[in-house]
Amino acid sequence: MARAGGGLGAWGPLMLLVLCSRTWDRAAALGPVRNLTVGAQTNNSITLVWEAPEGPDSQDLTYWVQCTGDGGSTETQNTTSTSATVDGLDAATPYACSVWAEQDGASGTKEDLTVSTAPNAVRNLTVGAQTNNSITLVWEAPEGPDSQDLTYWVQCTGDGGSTETQNTTSTSATVDGLDAGSTYELRVWVKQNGVSGSQETRNVSTAPSEVVDLHNMTQTNSSVTLRWTAPTDPHAQLYTYWVRWASEGLPQRQQDPQVDWANQTNSTSETSYEVQALVPGTWYNFSVWAERNDVASSMQSLQATTVPGSITIQSCVSTSGGYGVTLTWSCPLGGYEAFELQVGGQQLPPDRLACNKGVSVSGLQPARSYRASVTTLWDGLRAVSTPTTCHTESGGVIAGAIVGVLLLLVLVGLLVFFLRRRKRKSQEKAVPKDLVFSFPGDIPAEDFAHHVWRQGKDSNCGFAEEYQQLALEGRGQAQTVASAPENATKNRYRNVLPYDWSRVPLTPLHGEPGSDYINASFLPGLCSPREFIAAQGPLPHTVGDFWRLVWEQQSHTLVMLTNCMESGRVKCEHYWPLDAQPCTHGRLRVALVAEEVAENWAVRDLELLQLDEQKTLSVRQFHYLAWPDHGVPHSPDPLLDFWRMLRQWLDQAGGGGPPIVHCSAGVGRTGTLIALDVLLRQLESEGLLGPFRYVRKMRESRPLMVQTEAQYVFLHQCILRFLQRSAQEEATDDHVPDPTYENVAALQDLEVEA
Structure with missing residues (x-):
């Protein structure tokens, strides 16, 4: 054993030498990575790509990547892949990067590469100007310490794919030579150290050329x-x-x-x-x-x-014993320079100040009829002439004969008066005991057709005279509340303001001056001085006030006589829900329950909920759709059918507050329908008709009711058509005709102007 151990000890140094020699050989054999290139560059990262070193043992290698910036900061990482992304770098900065392989603790030769990060993108890219052949872009330099001396590239691509590229050192550029009214894709980027930053893109159109x-x-x-x-x-x-x-x-x-x-x-x-x-x-x-x-x-x-407006002739009175006339006409709407007057072929010099005052014409003959016309002149343009017929009185008549004739006429007149009065009393129906006012001097139904025929002669001359007498009615009354500064924006039109005494007040809201005001007025009817409410069409900011009016008056009926939009102009805000989704205005919620649309009108059932009290109010809206943008309806029949449906509802519903009637201003169409309702009910109860007196009564409560002469004439045409239809219905029945419609032949012969 000692010998064996001694033998291994002898070979130990030799084995260690062999092992070290093999390690040195492997390190010497591990070469540098091959084809080190840049895979990608952003403003905060660099991606490097390479191939493994040459040699049979190129698997299971560890690669080290090290990048050092200008300031000496170093980022080092390792990977077993042949690519690596070094991030967290500064934009537009050059980095010295090294890559080497390592195996079994032995490192290969480093491969070096200098690479720059991309610059940041430009900031706040906007369009500075657009003409019909150019687009100007403006931007700010990108963030970074080295934002000076940069080169910016601008690329413009058109609809057809054509591309224009230019560069500049400024922070704005104009691309010209473009097509008018065309859309272009514009890109802007920075290029620094040979590296392009990310692009900012805008789609911009050039302006069209002038017409x-x-x-x-x-x-x-x-x-x-x-x-x-x-x-x-x-x-x-x-x-x-x-x-x-x-x-x-x-x-x-x-x-x-x-x-x-x-x-x-x-x-x-x-x-x-x-x-x-x-x-x-x-x-x-x-x-x-x-x-x-x-x-x-x-x-x-x-x-x-525009062409000047035509005038309305108010009167033509014989003067100078029949040897002259005095002609009076109203001033036209809009501008005028003078008036051209012709009487019996005699033309007077144009006179600028001739309207609203009498103009005398002499040199005529007594007991003659003369055709006269007045033409408005303005800037070389002529209005349509307004014609009339003037009658001169007879001259040389003995005064005694005149007196005798006058006395005879007085006697005949008195006789006719008493006979008609007796007949009227015999036919008169019972009048409600609570009648607030009557219509003295009104027209018996059997005479109404003749009255319309007489007033309509000579281009409605008689109606024009009646309407002129209504022009000043009601003026001079206080309109203090409506004129207050806090209420000025609540009025759609500056000259349609309710009078203080007849306006409908709202319950004031705490801390809101003027919150008790809405442009609405009480109007008298047949049986009450507050039978109707006439209101202007709601504005966007008064819709809530309008529904407060409905709730506080507990009105079950709304009547709308305008469309929301006419001739491209907003006439009334759409104040009810469009669909089943309710609308909330303050503490009131409005829901559309049902809607029925016919050819000439729509009827909507609405429910109003008071959110605090949790009480409801059912409201029915009658919306007349067939009133034309200008003038009056061509036929009374659709409006009469609409009125009959409305009146049937009002008679059946009963209770609640006054019906609320509105158009746009709440005076023209509104006044016409209210007057029609009151006068037809007066006809049924009394057999009498008083359009002039009732319109005057309305104008005492609200200005401009029945706003135009055409509406005033149309009111008479509606009543006349009602009488004609009633007479035709009576004639087809077997029972004895109602005395109210006894003059059937006259009514049927008188054609209502369409």
Whole structure:
């Protein structure tokens, strides 16, 4: 044993020498990695890729990667893969990187490579300007210590794939030579130390070119039609054209309450546009531009005026014993320069100050009829002439004969008066005991057809005289609350304000001045001085007040006589829910329960919930859809059918607060329907009709009720049509006709103007 151990001890140094020799040979045989390259560069990392060293024993190697920056900071890591990503580095910084292999504690030769990280991306890339052939981009330099002396690259790619590339040392660049109205993809990046940073991308459109040959094609007293030529851009067929207009002022008359006189804008895909609802005799500034992808072209502008408005002849009175007449007419809406007057072929020099005062014409003959016309002149344009017939009185008549004839006429008149009065009393029906006011001097139903025929002669001359007498009714009453500064924005039109004494007050809200105000008025009816509420159509910020009005008055009936949008203008806010999803306004929740839409109207059932009290109110809305944007309906029949349905509901429902009737301003269409309801019920109860007196009564409570002469005439046409239809129904029945409709032949012969 001692010998054996002694033998191993003798060979020990020799074996150690052999082992060390083999380790040195393996280290010498482990060569450097091959084909060391950069795989990727970002602003905070470098990826290196290589191949294993040559040699038969290239498996199970460990690779070491070391990168040292300018400041001496070193990142070291190892991997068994032939690639590695070193991150946490500084942007735009060169690094000295080394890679070597290791096996069994022996390291191979290092392979070195100098690599830079990519610079950061530019910051806040925005569009500085867009023209029809260029786009300007603006940006800020990327973050980093070395943000000076950078080179920026800008690349622009068009719809067809064409690419333009340019570089700059500035932080803005303009790419020009582009197509108008086209979309481009723009990229911006920084290049430093031969390495490009990440790209910032924007999709930007050039502006369309201007429209060409903008001109005024036609004009009327309420419209101007513009026409232009589309630009010759590659995508012009996709353009939207915008038209903006504004008046230069209305020095002659107050502004129409139905019109918003601020700048108005509308769009079209055509190359012409009719601007409607303008004021006669008024200069307007028009601008037109093209737009695509929310980028607008430069504007083309022009000025144009509407044709002046026609006047209404108020009277033509014989003077100077039949040798002359005095003609009086109203001032037209809008601007005017003068009036041209012709009487019997005799033309007077134009007179600017002739409206609303009598103009005398001499040199005529007694006992003659003369055709007369008045024409408004404005800036070389002429309105449609308004004709009338003037009658001169007979001259040379003996005074005694005149007195005798007058006495005879008085006697005959008294006889007729008493006979009619006796007949009227015999036919008079019972009137409710609580009747608040009557209609003295009203028209018997059997005479109404003749009355309409007489007042409608000579282009509604008689109706014009009646309506002129209503013009000043109710003025001068206090409107203090409606005019208060805190309530100014609650009024849709500045000249339609409720009177203090007849306005409908709301319950004030704590800490909210003016919260008791809404533009609504109580109106008298047949049996109560507060039978109706006339209101303006809600504005976006008064919808909550409108529903407070409904709740506080406990009104079960709403009547709407306008569409929310007419002629491109908002006439009334959509104040009820569009679908089954309820809407909440303050402490009130409104739900749509049912809706039935017919050709000319819609009927909606709504439920109003008071959230604090958890009480409900059922409301039915009657919405008339067939009133045209301008003027009055062409036929009374649809409105009469609508009224019959509404009146049947009101008679059946009973109880609750007054019906709330509104249009846009709450005076024109609203006044017409309320007057129609009251007068037809007066006809049923008394056999009498008093349109003039009732309209005057309404105007004492709210200004401008039955706003236009055309609406006043239409009111008479509706009543006349009701009488005609009633007479036809009576004629087809077997029972004895009602005396109210006894003059059937006259009613059927008188055609209502469509």
